[in-house]
Structure formats: structure tokens, C-alpha cells
Amino acid sequence: MTPLIEATKVAFSYGQQSVLTDINMTIVPGEIVGLIGENGAGKTTLLNLLLGIKRVQQGHLKVFGQVAGSLAARLKIGSMLQGDMAIQGVTVRDMLMLAAAQRLPEFDWQALLTSLELQDLAQQRLTALSGGQLRRVTFALALVGDPDLLFLDEPTVGMDTNAQQTFWQQIRRLKAAGKTIIITSHYLPEIEAIADRIMLLKDGHFVFQGSFAALQKQYQQVEIRCQTALPTSRFTNLAAVTAVTKQGDELRMSSENGDATLQAMMPIISELHQVSISRESLTDIFVHLTKGVSA
Numbered sequence: 080m081t082p083l084i085e086a087t088k089v090a091f092s093y094g095q096q097s098v099l100t101d102i103n104m105t106i107v108p109g110e111i112v113g114l115i116g117e118n119g120a121g122k123t124t125l126l127n128l129l130l131g132i133k134r135v136q137q138g139h140l141k142v143f144g145q146v147a148g149s150l151a152a153r154l155k156i157g158s159m160l161q162g163d164m165a166i167q168g169v170t171v172r173d174m175l176m177l178a179a180a181q182r183l184p185e186f187d188w189q190a191l192l193t194s195l196e197l198q199d200l201a202q203q204r205l206t207a208l209s210g211g212q213l214r215r216v217t218f219a220l221a222l223v224g225d226p227d228l229l230f231l232d233e234p235t236v237g238m239d240t241n242a243q244q245t246f247w248q249q250i251r252r253l254k255a256a257g258k259t260i261i262i263t264s265h266y267l268p269e270i271e272a273i274a275d276r277i278m279l280l281k282d283g284h285f286v287f288q289g290s291f292a293a294l295q296k297q298y299q300q301v302e303i304r305c306q307t308a309l310p311t312s313r314f315t316n317l318a319a320v321t322a323v324t325k326q327g328d329e330l331r332m333s334s335e336n337g338d339a340t341l342q343a344m345m346p347i348i349s350e351l352h353q354v355s356i357s358r359e360s361l362t363d364i365f366v367h368l369t370k371g372v373s374a
């Protein structure tokens with residue numbers, strides 16, 4: 080399948096501050112990609128490079144087979160970046176009509192407003208909208224022209240629960256229609272629910288690219304707890320154990336392979352009490368990976 084996006088050794092700095100150092104990625108049509116990383120990791124910067132708003136300083140970045148920012152590519156891209164546009168005196172209707180008129184053939188913005196349950200806001204001035212309403216209108220603007228590729232930067236910030244549900248329904252509809260979508264969010268459960276693939280940005284490059292299932296397999300640890308009088312030294316060398324702490328008789332171990340550690344505990348099992356095992360959440364995995372703790 081011909082990739083929609085291909086990045087090779089892309090680097091970008093703001094003056095002396097190096098933000099992206101070695102970005103390599105391939106995105107194929109129909110994928111939903113969750114782009115995640117801590118505040119300041121460079122997610123928005125990468126989206127700006129993909130849109131051609133900022134220029135790649137090193138490496139190669141192709142979108143629809145052309146240099147990022149080409150007019151042909153931009154016509155096939157819809158974007159919802161951070162910071163909504165609220166121009167004085169302009170209504171939702173004006174804004175959508177203007178955007179739709181730039182498309183050939185002219186885009187049916189009224190049908191779009193209805194499908195997003197925004198028709199009641201059509202006559203409202205942008206400056207009179209709430210933060211969540213403005214975000215929904217910005218999403219509508221991103222969909223004008225029925226783009227094949229969407230960049231959504233923290234799209235649900237400020238949306239209420241109903242608006243979020245409508246938003247995710249639309250995303251599922253767009254996915255079913257074969258659209259390619261890159262979404263950034265700090266709400267990992269959202270990304271987990273929708274993304275085919277996640278890309279974790281840290282220190283200027285991707286430290287993980289793959290499905291959630293692969294991430295769990297690769298990084299998910301378990302925590303094993305028990306009560307024991309044995310010293311921690313009896314546990315540190317057990318199979319797959321990465322950390323051991325003890326307070327009084329309460330012992331906690333992190334393991335990267337729960338089955339292997341439990342098996343290794345068998346010879347001393349009579350000296351262990353109230354053994355419990357629990358999985359770390361995806362949020363925990365994210366914290367491990369972004370804080371540099373070996374997961």
C-alpha cells in the first residue's frame with residue numbers, strides 16, 4: 080500500500096532548542112494513529128511540519144507523495160489544531176460558508192452542520208461560543224471538503240460528554256469511510272479505544288510505534304505483593320523481577336513476566352502470605368516510558 084505519510088530522519092529546532100531529532104514514520108491509508116507524548120514533546124510541532132506550516136530543517140517528509148505543505152496535499156487534509164479561531168463578528172455559518180466556497184465542487188456545509196448536531200449554533204457569533212462549542216465548530220471546519228487525511232490536536236478538550244460521544248461517533252464513521260487520522264490526546268483511554276496504532280514521542284523521536292496490544296505485550300509489568308519475613312535479597316534475582324521494595328512485612332515486586340516470577344517463587348511459597356498480582360494500566364506504562372523508568 081502506498082504510504083500517505085513518509086518521514087525519514089526528520090529534525091526540527093526552535094533556535095537553539097532541538098525539539099524533533101530523528102522522526103521516522105510511515106502512515107498508510109485508513110489508519111487511525113494516536114500520537115502521544117508529554118507536554119512539550121513536539122506533537123504539535125510535528126503536525127505543523129506535516130501541514131507545511133513549519134518547514135522541515137533536516138530529513139525528508141512526504142505527504143501524499145509530495146513535499147509536506149504542497150497545495151495538492153493541503154487540499155486533501157483537514158486539521159483541527161490547538162487554539163480555535165474566533166474572529167470578531169463572524170458567525171458559525173459565515174465561517175463554514177467561506178471554507179466551503181473555496182472547494183470545488185462547493186461543499187455542502189449545511190449537511191455537515193446537521194450531521195454534527197451543530198445546526199442550532201449556525202447563527203451564533205464565534206466569539207459568543209463556549210470553549211467546547213468552538214472546538215466542535217473547529218472540527219466541522221476540519222471536515223469541510225471531505226478530506227482524506229485528518230490531523231486532530233487534542234480535539235476533545237473542553238467538550239462535554241455528549242459532544243465527546245458525537246465526536247467519537249464521527250471519528251468511527253470517518254474510519255469506516257477509509258479516512259486516515261492522526262490524533263493527539265492526553266486522555267489515553269480515548270486513544271486506546273480508537274487508535275489502530277500509537278506512536279509515543281520522547282526526546283525528539285518515537286520510542287514506540289505499534290498497536291496497544293503490542294505495547295502491553297512489550298511493556299506491561301505486573302505488581303506482585305505479599306507478606307513475608309524473608310529479606311528483599313531473596314527476591315531481587317527472581318526471574319523477570321525489575322524492582323523490589325519492602326515496608327515491614329509488606330513486600331512489593333515489579334515483574335515484566337508475572338508467570339515467570341510466580342514460578343520462581345514456588346520454592347519459597349510456604350513463607351509467603353496473601354500473595355496478590357495486578358496489572359499496570361496503560362497510563363502506568365506511559366508514565367514508565369516517558370519518565371525513562373525501564374518498564
Ligand SMILES: Nc1ncnc2c1ncn2[C@@H]1O[C@H](COP(=O)(O)OP(=O)(O)OP(=O)(O)O)[C@@H](O)[C@H]1O
Nearest residue numbers: 093096098116117118119120121122123124125161
Ligand atoms: N513557536 C515556538 N517558538 C519557540 N519554541 C516553541 C514554539 N512552539 C513550541 N515551542 C517549544 O517546542 C517544544 C515542543 O512544543 P509542542 O507544542 O510541539 O509540544 P506538544 O507535544 O504539542 O506539547 P503539548 O502536549 O503541551 O501540546 C516545547 O518545548 C515548546 O516550548
